[in-house]
Amino acid sequence: MVKAVVLGAAGGIGQPLALLLKANPLVTELGLFDIVNTPGVAADLSHISTPAKVEGYLPPDDGLKKALTGADIVVIPAGVPRKPGMTRDDLFKINAGIVKDLATGIATTAPKAFVLVISNPVNSTVPIVAEVFKKHNVYDPKRLFGVTTLDVVRASTFVSEILGNLSLSKEVVVPVVGGHSGVTIVPLLSQSSHPLPAGIATSDYEALVKRIQFGGDEVVKAKQGAGSATLSMAFAGAEFAGKVIRAVKGEKGITAPTFVSLASDPAGAAALTKELGQELEFFSSTVELGTEGVVKIHPLGTITDAEKALVKAAIPELETNIKTGTNYVAEAYKKAEEDGPSRL
Numbered sequence: 001m002v003k004a005v006v007l008g009a010a011g012g013i014g015q016p017l018a019l020l021l022k023a024n025p026l027v028t029e030l031g032l033f034d035i036v037n038t039p040g041v042a043a044d045l046s047h048i049s050t051p052a053k054v055e056g057y058l059p060p061d062d063g064l065k066k067a068l069t070g071a072d073i074v075v076i077p078a079g080v081p082r083k084p085g086m087t088r089d090d091l092f093k094i095n096a097g098i099v100k101d102l103a104t105g106i107a108t109t110a111p112k113a114f115v116l117v118i119s120n121p122v123n124s125t126v127p128i129v130a131e132v133f134k135k136h137n138v139y140d141p142k143r144l145f146g147v148t149t150l151d152v153v154r155a156s157t158f159v160s161e162i163l164g165n166l167s168l169s170k171e172v173v174v175p176v177v178g179g180h181s182g183v184t185i186v187p188l189l190s191q192s193s194h195p196l197p198a199g200i201a202t203s204d205y206e207a208l209v210k211r212i213q214f215g216g217d218e219v220v221k222a223k224q225g226a227g228s229a230t231l232s233m234a235f236a237g238a239e240f241a242g243k244v245i246r247a248v249k250g251e252k253g254i255t256a257p258t259f260v261s262l263a264s265d266p267a268g269a270a271a272l273t274k275e276l277g278q279e280l281e282f283f284s285s286t287v288e289l290g291t292e293g294v295v296k297i298h299p300l301g302t303i304t305d306a307e308k309a310l311v312k313a314a315i316p317e318l319e320t321n322i323k324t325g326t327n328y329v330a331e332a333y334k335k336a337e338e339d340g341p342s343r344l
């Protein structure tokens with residue numbers, strides 16, 4: 001029995017993600033929460049001939065609590081998307097509060113659930129969830145994930161395009177490490193399961209790296225103000241959620257790059273920290289998943305000088321993004337204490 005819950009389920013990502021989770025035969029219950037439209041989305045999905053029982057919830061009558069009750073895995077695509085000219089960090093002002101409130105709901109109702117954060121900026125929203133869970137004394141770093149799978153999916157697609165065979169894209173595996181925004185997205189193309197053409201021009205390699213790092217902008221621009229990636233993100237989110245579910249059900253050897261707390265595997269983190277040359281609280285590296293979440297954080301391994309330079313360039317922004325999330329929660333709690341009776 002697996003209950004999956006989507007918070008932000010009526011949105012551009014939420015709806016197709018809910019569809020793909022409904023299509024996952026391992027999901028037996030699907031809870032859909034949003035501030036609008038979830039009863040309709042749930043009614044629609046409930047006619048699909050797969051095992052999951054679907055229920056839609058809205059904020060009145062404790063809807064969030066009802067949606068989260070009994071949740072095994074919670075995926076969060078709630079929040080505003082970018083418009084052209086914006087960075088992911090520009091979303092922080094609105095999305096930080098949304099994610100903090102939803103994290104509070106999870107901490108009080110489903111503290112053991114695996115939490116998969118899609119809402120941007122991921123480099124900051126994941127630390128927000130961690131801090132809220134700490135405040136509620138229910139934080140287990142092994143169960144919290146920032147979803148960076150879209151970067152991995154893009155890398156597979158763009159590499160197979162360069163190899164001239166899109167049908168390879170299902171098989172091409174490229175570790176993408178760091179975080180989920182611009183220069184913090186670091187594809188380790190030298191470790192691609194399918195090597196780039198021998199003698200690829202430096203300019204072509206650099207263009208490929210840039211396309212993976214800024215693939216999100218490509219979609220934002222093409223959508224002309226109507227939002228950012230939704231369908232490819234739903235695909236990526238369902239891929240990652242599917243891996244977590246299979247691992248939780250006992251399948252061994254499942255790995256995926258994901259943005260996790262380095263406290264989730266201190267031994268793995270020590271090796272990674274050595275490679276990075278400094279400590280970071282969160283980082284996306286290839287992670288082995290198991291019944292309790294993170295089993296092992298893999299080191300970067302052998303990488304080229306060009307990749308080392310990309311990792312180095314990612315660190316300052318990552319550090320700032322993580323601090324922004326952490327400080328936000330500290331300040332919100334401080335303000336709530338000063339304001340009197342806490343609603344946190």
Ligand SMILES: NC(=O)C1=CN([C@@H]2O[C@H](COP(=O)(O)OP(=O)(O)OC[C@H]3O[C@@H](n4cnc5c(N)ncnc54)[C@H](O)[C@@H]3O)[C@@H](O)[C@H]2O)C=CC1
Nearest residue numbers: 008010011012013034035078079080081118119120150233
């Ligand atoms: N991690 C990643 O790789 C990616 C992340 N994203 C991010 O995902 C987020 C969602 O994007 P879209 O689905 O395109 O946006 P959207 O605007 O289409 O949908 C967001 C949904 O969240 C809901 N929502 C807002 N406040 C809420 C609350 N307090 N509780 C529950 N639901 C709430 C809205 O009603 C809406 O249905 C954005 O922050 C976007 O930047 C988008 C693409 C990739």
Ligand SMILES: O=C([O-])CC(=O)C(=O)O
Nearest residue numbers: 082150215216217228229
């Ligand atoms: O670019 C955005 O704002 C949405 C996103 O995270 C992505 O597509 O990778």
